[in-house]
Amino acid sequence: MTATAPKRESFDVRILRQSGPGEESRWETFRIPYEPNLNVISVLQKIAATARTAEGTATTPVAWDCNCLEEVCGACTMVINGRVRQSCSALVDKLLAESPGEIELQPMSKFPVVRDLVVDRSRMFRALERVQAWVPVDDYYDRGGGPNVPQELQEQRYPLSECMTCGCCVEACPQYGKVEVHRRPNESQESYEQRQAEAEEGQFLGAAAISQTMLFNDHATGGMIAAERLDALTASGGIQECGNAQNCVAVCPKEIPLTTSIARAGRKTTWHMIKKWFDR
Amino acid sequence: MAEQRVLVVGGGLAGLAAAMKLAELDVAVDLMSLVPVKRSHSACAQGGINSVNDTTRQQGDSEYHHFDDTVYGGDFLQHQPPVKEMTDWAPRIIDLMDRLGVPFNRTKEGFRDQRRFGGTLYKRTAFAGATTGQQLLYALDEQVRRCHANGKVNTFEGWDFLGPIIDDDGRCRGATAQNLVTMEIRAFPADAVVLATGGCGLIFGRSTMSMACTGSAASRSVQYGAHYANGEFIQVHPTAIPGADKLRLMSESARGEGGRVWVPRRPQDSRAPRDIPEEERYYFLEERYPKYGNLVPRDIATREIFNVCVNEGLSVEADKQCVYLDLTHISREELDRKLGGILHIYEKFQGVDPRIEPMKIFPAVHYSMGGMWADYERTAEGGLAPDAPRNHQTNIPGLYAIGECDYQYHGANRLGANSLLSCIFTGLFVGPCIQSSIESLGESASDAKFDLLLRAERSRKEMEHKQLLERPAGGENPYLIHQELGQEMTKAATVVRRNDQLTAALDKVSELHERARNCSLSDTGMWTNQNVMFTKNLLDMFPLAKALLKGALARDECRGAHYKPDFDMPGVESQDPGERRRQAEMWCDKFEEKNRKWLKTTVASFDAHGEPTLSYEDVDTSLIPPRPRLYGIVGGDIIEQVWKERSISQSDPTKPAEQSGNGAAETSRSPVPATS
Amino acid sequence: MAATEPSFFVRHEFLIRRLHSLTGIVFGAYVCVHLLTNASILAGSEAFQNNVYRIHGIGAILPVIEWVFIFLPILFHAFVGIAITAGMIPNNQNYPYGANWRYTVQRITGLYLFFFVFYHVFHMHGWFHFDWWLKIAEPWGGAQFKPYNAASTAGLALQNTLVAFLYALGVLAAAFHFFNGIWTAGITWGIWTRPLAQSRALNVCLAGSVVLGCIGLSAIWGARQVGRGEALEAARATEDRMYDFRVEAGLVQADSHKRSEDEESGSGEIAATPVVETRRSSDSGE
Structure with missing residues (x-):
């Protein structure tokens, strides 16, 4: 259907490039021969293969992250035509219909740029550690199955468990700010990660991590440390930072009910706070 | 002696399972992965994970039947003891994953629900929506994150394995790897290196595999002397959505719900598919296989689609191989109810509504049954010896291979929903084996005596x-x-x-x-x-x-x-x-x-x-004697009859049907003598 | 303020944000009462004046009520709100969704209300009632509202079109800010959690803000009508009559601060003056 639209020979892709952390960013435009059914990944693959700008000058291939290309791994998030999304499911025909002139690619703005479209999202994984997003089992020996689970609870947990930590929710969140720690020359990975974690203390957890607390608090075994997770949610940078702009749920590629998780976390933390005041 | 460490390369299901099991055994673990482990290719598995369960058991199923189905499905090319061990473990593995919080689909009473998959008569497959692999991967990712928080596992995400480090005695003492961001090359001392690096689909350019599935870790190891086995066995899935960047899986359920496969009789007919009249459509599966129609077995469907495009030149498009998978004759309501999820994927990636226009599909490379050659130690009962250092060890002592990157479990063909099982099983099973292996060493790769070796290897890579x-x-x-x-x-x-x-x-x-x-x-x-x-x-x-x-x-x-x-x-x-x-x-x-x-x-x-x-x-077929796969073959009944008569007359009634203990197959199967 | 003792605010961030939500609701409830009272001006200056007398009839406890339920909550709400707003990274252009616009508008209205409420309290109330201060404030346009000449002074104060416009904006901002705040509070406290419940609550809240906005606007319109021409004269006469009656009946203490300046020479002066002299010292700190 889209292929029968007015024939175009080629189209332009404008990419915000940056050669490394702390470097100046610059725009580069690439001209891509048009084919039907392209997605942004295949455009970037073509750019990597030719490594020439629209003006014909040689340049380095654009760096970007991807893996599964079917929207389950969460790697290829970037800002496309101003809106954050997965580049594997961003179809060129649709993007050109949206803004006919050209396609614009930028790295996510809430994470430190590593290079070009590659950003460092390790903060999101550290946030999962902050809220203890796991089921605290005793061991991995055979102890029979888990508890019986009502269908309704499974249907509530399953969508939350589809979160691939892609970062769309926090990129679109007007309350989530960027935390950038520059690596020192010859600094070890361990010490760099340590300093990153320190800088992130008290900074907003973001929708993804809040939703994960609900996922695990809803599990019979996971709920055994529910209070510890709620403590993490009510610590500095916790759920109170949420401003209810609800962009998270609007941009989530997996359509996870993030705002429901946030509201439920709000309810749980309210009771948790009251309990802590009166139950001691 | 410095602290002993194990390096696990690969953060998919197998690597994570191994890391978490080793951490539980108090072995220091370094976990290395190309991508953040949560983004591993295991996330792409959709269908489910097989095991005997309480329900099927009461219908006559057993671990043995699961074992038999797997071996029969794999055309008897697997050594049978590892498969037997895996199918024996399967129920326990599902139980463990359930305990770890995987949101398996539930029955009304709250039990795990199961569905039926190809190659079996039993509803053996536990599943979590259409993203079972993702859910299992996340459960293990969470456990490893917990181990990391407790300081038991060091994770190195964004590192590419460059090769094992092998000392003069031929033992693996670590690995070199390169950081994808800083380009730093480092030598990681390790008393055992576990490769859990998945398949090699990218050799085929585009496949259903992720971009990390280059097979490079396996290749770099074989260039250091490790062996590669059954490489020619590659599973091709009949229906995938061709894309410029990747071939995305289209589930078999589309045909199960009545989807019809066809091409225009006139090559590259330029008319829109709905304008092509019925008599000018070639429903080649229905015409050639009137009995099974569009639901012929996977390998046959794959071959026929391939044949009609490549050899008969009837591909729908001139510059691209594909056939129509047509659902447009089914009502929109019915499609949304039964196939909503997968149709949504097609719509999302193709920008075309498959309810209005037939889907264009083509077979795609899907799984490598072959992989790194790995050893095992058989017990008298025909299973694997627990804790034996030889299990899953390659021909290089100290170098192990598990998951899709080893060759042991799927023979010539993998059954659906067995891959997740083999990954988790091998990861968990190999833990104690590695522990006993490194405990017997009496030295650590972090000892000063290996410094020179490690440094030399790093310089070489630099x-x-x-x-x-x-x-x-x-x-x-x-x-x-x-x-x-x-x-x-x-x-x-x-x-x-x-x-x-x-x-x-x-x-x-x-x-x-x-x-x-x-x-x-x-x-x-x-x-x-x-x-x-x-x-x-x-x-x-x-x-x-x-x-x-x-x-x-x-x-x-x-x-x-x-x-x-x-x-x-x-x-x-x-x-x-x-x-x-x-x-x-x-x-x-x-x-x-x-x-x-x-x-x-x-x-x-x-x-x-x-x-x-x-x-x-030779292949160890001592537990289940090979028999012909007769599914769909003309005259299969008489062949089966003759085969049965032969096998009865062949088996000597004075001896047990099983070959005794570690038979001839066992001693001749190892291409190099096991040194450990 | 956070700079003096950062650890306290960091440690109690959650509690502070919850109190911010609570104080918003408390102050918002007051604003509703306030605007409803104002709107009674539509029923005539007498009705309005009666309501004002009722409030002022609370007597000596009124300042306590004012501080606990109005001044402290709004001060807390305002300063925490400013701190919250300082951290926002608006992105409405790229994410032009309804909730995102409400998020941004909530903060813009909050900022406007911060300045508007300061102005409004100065304009009508004068902030403080020290004589020396009133002498400064009144020529600058402060302390225009005299409770015992409620309708007429309010009406006069709103005759300037620009002032009336600022008030109209303020009322609309308050109406939106309060009801949208109730909606977000419902999520914050976990009252409505699922999308359908949230959208229903949103409809109710938006309807509430429209109603409150209309009430507020009509009060401004009503006051402006009272504040000019014959209506003003009539209102003055009514207010004076009511004042005289109440003072004679001993229902109110005569208080020049609560009356129009130019009325000092009028009919109320004779009875009122001695009392004013004796009370001034204790009353002026209100």
């Missing part, structure tokens, strides 16, 4: 890296060579294999290998240089590609996913009872002859230039 960056400009383009390699491999070594094509492909791939050595880089920087990393991966695709082609060329038979029409065994056509009997006897003779010759593992070893040499070893 040198290689530098040389690659300093290539003169104007050479070959690695991306274009990769495209050519993919086209060549897809043409010659996927669905239908012919010796002339394989020979030609082998020449062409060797030529590409030479050209790839002259690649020049468009990026020579020292920061997040994806260009140089891609080129390294490309270079390492060739040894495996050659092993795959050579293996396929040599194996003159049909077995599982390996199909050579020139060596096919047609069924019994005759109607005359006497003649039928005679033909069936002949068929069975041929089958026995074929097994004598080819029921063997292909083992490839490589020279310093990555050139493979093949050898063969």
Whole structure:
């Protein structure tokens, strides 16, 4: 259907490039021969293969992250035509219909740029550690199955468990700010990660991590440390930072009910706070 | 002695399971992965995970039946003890994953729900929506994150494995790896290195596999002397959505719900599909297989679709191979109710509504049954000896292989929903084996005596890296060579294999290998240089590609996913009872002859230039004697009858049916003597 | 303020944000009462004046009520709100969704209300009732509202079109800010959690803000009508009559601060003056 639209020979892709952390960013435009059914990944693959700008000058291939290309791994998030999304499911025909002139690619703005479209999202994984997003089992020996689970609870947990930590929710969140720690020359990975974690203390957890607390608090075994997770949610940078702009749920590629998780976390933390005041 | 460590390479299901089990055993673990582990390819598995369960058990199912289905599905090419061990473990593995919080679908009463999958009669497959792999992966990712928080596992995400470090005694003492961001090359001392690096789909250019599935870790290990087994066995899924960047899976359920496969009778008919009248449509599966129609077994569907496009030139599009998978005759409501999820995927990636326009699909490379050769230690009962250091160890002591990157579990063809099981099983099972292995060493790779070895290996890798960056400009383009390699491999070594094509492909791939050595880089920087990393991966695709082609060329038979029409065994056509009997006897003779010759593992070893040499070893079929796969074959009933009579007369009633203990197969199967 | 003792605010961030939500609701409830009272001006200056007398009839406890339920909550709400707003990274252009616009408008209205409420309290109330201060404030346009000449002084104070416009904006901002705040509070406290419940609550809240906005606007319109021409004269006469009656009946203490300046020479002066002299020292700190 889209292929029968007015024939175009080629189209332009404008990419915000940056050669490394702390470097100046610059725009580069690439001209891509048009084919039907392209997605942004295949455009970037073509750019990597030719490594020439629209003006014909040689340049380095654009760096970007991807893996599964079917929207389950969460790697290829970037800002496309101003809106954050997965580049594997961003179809060129649709993007050109949206803004006919050209396609614009930028790295996510809430994470430190590593290079070009590659950003460092390790903060999101550290946030999962902050809220203890796991089921605290005793061991991995055979102890029979888990508890019986009502269908309704499974249907509530399953969508939350589809979160691939892609970062769309926090990129679109007007309350989530960027935390950038520059690596020192010859600094070890361990010490760099340590300093990153320190800088992130008290900074907003973001929708993804809040939703994960609900996922695990809803599990019979996971709920055994529910209070510890709620403590993490009510610590500095916790759920109170949420401003209810609800962009998270609007941009989530997996359509996870993030705002429901946030509201439920709000309810749980309210009771948790009251309990802590009166139950001691 | 310094603290002993284990390096796990790969953060998919197998690697994570191994890391968490080792951490539980109080072994210090370094977990290395190309991508943040949560983004591993295991997330792509959709269907489910197999095990015997309480319900099927009461319907007559048992671990043995699961074992039998797996071996039969794999056309008996697997050594049976590891498979038996895996199917024995399966119920416990599902229980564990359930305890870890995987949101398995539930019955009304709250039990885990199961569905039926291909290759079995029982509802054995537990599933979590259409993203079982993702859910299992996340459960293990969470446990490893917990281990990391407790300081038991160090994670190194964004590191590419460059090769094992092997000392003068031939033992693996660690690995070199390169950081994808800083380009730093480091030597990781390790008393055992576990490769859990998945399949090698990228050798075929585009496949259903993720971009990390280059097979480079396996290739880099075989170039250090490790062996690669059964490389020619590659599973091709019949229905995938062709894309410029990737071939995305379209579930079999689309055909299960009434989807019809067809092409226009006139080649590359330019009319819109709905304008092509019924009589000008070629429903080739329905016409050729009136009984099964569109639901013929996967391998047959794959071959027919491939054949109609490639050999008959009836592809829907001129420049792209594809056929129609048509659901438009089914009401929108019914489609949304039954297939909503998968139709949404098609719509999302193709921008076309499959409820209005037929889907365009084509078979795609999906899974590598073959992989790193790995050892095992058999018990008298026919299972694996727990804690035995030999289990899953490659022919290099201290180097282990688990998950899709080992070859042990799926033989010539993998059953649906067995891959997740084999990954988690091998990860968990290998933990104690490695522990006992390193405990027996009495020294640590972190000891000062290995410093020189580690440093030398790191310098060597740094040198290689530098040389690659300093290539003169104007050479070959690695991306274009990769495209050519993919086209060549897809043409010659996927669905239908012919010796002339394989020979030609082998020449062409060797030529590409030479050209790839002259690649020049468009990026020579020292920061997040994806260009140089891609080129390294490309270079390492060739040894495996050659092993795959050579293996396929040599194996003159049909077995599982390996199909050579020139060596096919047609069924019994005759109607005359006497003649039928005679033909069936002949068929069975041929089958026995074929097994004598080819029921063997292909083992490839490589020279310093990555050139493979093949050898063969016997398969341990001591638990279930091989029998013909007769699904859908003409005259299958009479062949089965003859085969049964033979097997009864062959088995001596004074001896047990099973071959005794560690039989001849056991001693002859190892291409190198086990040294540990 | 956070700079003096950062650890306290960091440690109690959650509690502070919850109190911010609570104080918003408390102050918002007051604003509703306030605007409803104002709107009674539509029923005539007498009705309005009666309501004002009722409030002022609370007597000595009124300042306590004012501080606990109005001044402290709004001060807390305002300063925490400013701190919250300082951290926002608006992105409405790229994410032009309804909730995102409400998020941004909530903060813009909050900022406007911060300045408007300061201005409004100065304009009508004068902030403080020290004599020396009133002498400064009144020429600058402060302390225009005299409770015992409620309708007429309010009406006069709103005659300037710009002032009336600022008030109209303020009323609309308050109406939106309060009801949208109730909606977000419902999520914050976990009252409505699922999308359908949230969208229903949103409809109710938006309707509430429209109603409150209309009430507020009509009060401004009503006051402006009272504040000019014959209506003003009539209102003055009514207010004076009511004042005289109440003072004579001993229902109110005569208080020049609560009356129009130019009325000092009028009919209320004779009875009122001595009392004013004796009370001034204790009353002036209000």
